[in-house]
Amino acid sequence: MTTRLLIASLLLLAPLLTPLMATAATSNQAPVGRWITANGQAVVQISPCGQDLCGQIVGIALAHPGDPMPTNWQGQPQCGETIINTAPSTDASGKTVWKGSVLDPRNGDVYQANIKLDAANHLELHGYLVVPLLGQTQTWTPYAGRTLPDCHLAANFATDNG
Numbered sequence: 001m002t003t004r005l006l007i008a009s010l011l012l013l014a015p016l017l018t019p020l021m022a023t024a025a026t027s028n029q030a031p032v033g034r035w036i037t038a039n040g041q042a043v044v045q046i047s048p049c050g051q052d053l054c055g056q057i058v059g060i061a062l063a064h065p066g067d068p069m070p071t072n073w074q075g076q077p078q079c080g081e082t083i084i085n086t087a088p089s090t091d092a093s094g095k096t097v098w099k100g101s102v103l104d105p106r107n108g109d110v111y112q113a114n115i116k117l118d119a120a121n122h123l124e125l126h127g128y129l130v131v132p133l134l135g136q137t138q139t140w141t142p143y144a145g146r147t148l149p150d151c152h153l154a155a156n157f158a159t160d161n162g
Helices: 002-026
Strands: 033-036 042-049 052-060 082-090 096-103 110-117 123-128 136-142
Antiparallel strands (some): 033 042, 042 052
């Protein structure tokens, strides 16, 4: 009788506990995948590079079809450029945070950066100079749309991404 009561209780509580367990499971996941930047102008692929994570530009939105691909501060194409380099670290709450640097490909400025997944599985990128308190946080969303072989985003990238 006690076993049946325990099983029945677990079955009733399972729907309530599942979101909590999912949140706990994702809080320490690495932010690996394709992300659309906060301004919607680029897609960055974050992948393991050894034990660290690296982020490379894999898609760029152009204002008009036929516009040239943007170049970096050295005149090289931004497409394929690695702009994020991070290593795993643990914050005070025991959550994994990836600390390293982020590069602004337009001007070559390098900022210290922390990246992590928030509760909604969006990527939070906090860039700063010297003091994290004085930095800025951007939220990037997962990108499920298409990137074309030449690094352009499909013309309807906003609708492709759902």
